Amino acid sequence: MRYRIGVDLGGTNIAVGVVDEEYRILGRGKIKTRAPRPAEEIAADMASACRMALSEAGLTEADVEWIGVGSPGIIDPVAGLVEFSNNLDFHHVPLRRLFSEATGKPVFLENDANVAAFGEALAGGARGFSDVVALTLGTGVGGGIIIGGKIYAGSNHAGAELGHVGMVYGGLPCSCGHSGCVEMYCSVKALIRQTREKMRARPDSAMWQMCGGDIEQVGGRLAFQAQRAGDEAAGEVVRQYIDYLGYAVTNFISIFQPQIVLIGGGISHEGEPLLGPVRAYVRAHRLFENAATRVEAATLSNDAGIIGAAFLGI
Template structure:
């Protein structure tokens, strides 16, 4: 018996065939048409799901359930996607539409929650009771696992870990507020600060690494320049780690999790990011000297985490 995990992304629908114990054995993706209305798009997802099952040489009786990771807020009990960011879903009854195509149970959750669950099942958080996973990308996504289960709060919308203010009157955030964690700890944030440093310091190695073309600056540019000894890039990275550290300290003070995982492109820096981050957190986290320290590690599954987590909902 198998499960199907679906990760609805901004450009693609990713499908995975997952064993009953959470092992991903096949994955495919299809382009998504965001110009469609929510009903048409949901029907397309259902039709593509059937195609994927057939392509796996399986039928409905072989599938335990289908799980969907959504970039927004869901009501899993009712099978409704309440709303999504940059997608057409609004109060969309996904379960009802899927039932017109198949008789397989459908579950859903926020995509960051699915990624967090995936890491618990077969990733870096496996074996831990309480964990947080934060994804540092265009924004900052987050998933909270308490007692092995996704924590969604009273209305299904808990876990917006990127939208707590750490600097009043700070940089504008995508949510409309200023000074959010996302505005200082996302890949977008470090790219912004790297560009500022490149403009302010034309002699910086940052400019050499991108041949003077600021559009080539990405999330790793400042880290690469810091490795080469550039003082301006070093300040950018150190400031970034400070803000990320403050965010993690806040999470620890609230949840005291066993482990916090960092995902997204920035996490590819590995120990070069983690070592100074751990030092900062261990220095300032409340009670850190007297309590069991929260582990800080990189997520292990990458983009597969969301598929696995969705399948195991």
């Protein structure tokens, strides 16, 4: 059996797993990222987290073939650089070299959303599919594209930013500098904004009682919960949100014609009440009647980044 290590380097945590050839995580390590701080220190803590994971797995460094890292930001996997990461405050950081020096192992580096999509394609909701579009609906909207079983990131390694594809001309301004981005309509943050707007317009909505009368307490699940409880205004929020998401997914299907679109992140836990109507939207609006792209939920959650990273060397 061969073992590899996957590192999910986040703005908050460094999460590490020792992964075997069957995509099983045998041991884990976790350390706070405490960004911003010097990249050498973060690389040293990533190496410590790897040692924790190896010890839990009952293995040693000699058992490890290579280490893969998924990092936020714009990554140049060929040069091994984090070109820019807002979350880590990294500018042109040679993370592959620093981490390889800290561990004595070959290191592979990729963007975290791309790595998570790769993990889902290898071992998760898109297992067995070679052409995959993955959307993660979190605070923002992350995107990953797998074509022919490989990560597609474009010529500047900055592609697959599906959250920053425009979908409303002249729409809401986005932090990226563009406007009307998918992220402004399909993220958890967007859903919370849409929920609050509806509540202000509908003082009769049960959503008010469900959040204790405090609009600041509104989370991404409230509209779905209130819809299930029969609240009409909540149903309108959910239907509008699903229309936005269906619109975005239909666009991505028209561009890539993947075998499967995977929806991940917190909102994907809503399951069929979310996915069923998105599939219906896609069926009603797709370009090719016979195209049969599936729309499913991601299954690996945070482990997708660890498993995908561990297999970057294949």
